[in-house]
Amino acid sequence: MSNVIHFPLDLKFKVLFELPEEKILRMNKTKAENCKIEIDGQYGTAIVHSINNQRAVETLLNVFPSAIIIETTKYNEF
16 A cells, blocks of 8 residues: 555647737747747737646746736647
């Protein structure tokens, strides 16, 4: 019997976000932000590697400070 609890560290989260209209978009993506971003018009989707959904949102807001978060869900690849 073991008292060790395993917490997975390589989870992916899907973050849906909205970008402001008629504004210059500022993007601060570095190698540290491990995410894939797709933008279509004013809306976007990011697949972010993170340990929880709150950190995934923080990562996206580091990349796009003016983004409005719509929804965050755990991402499962099929």
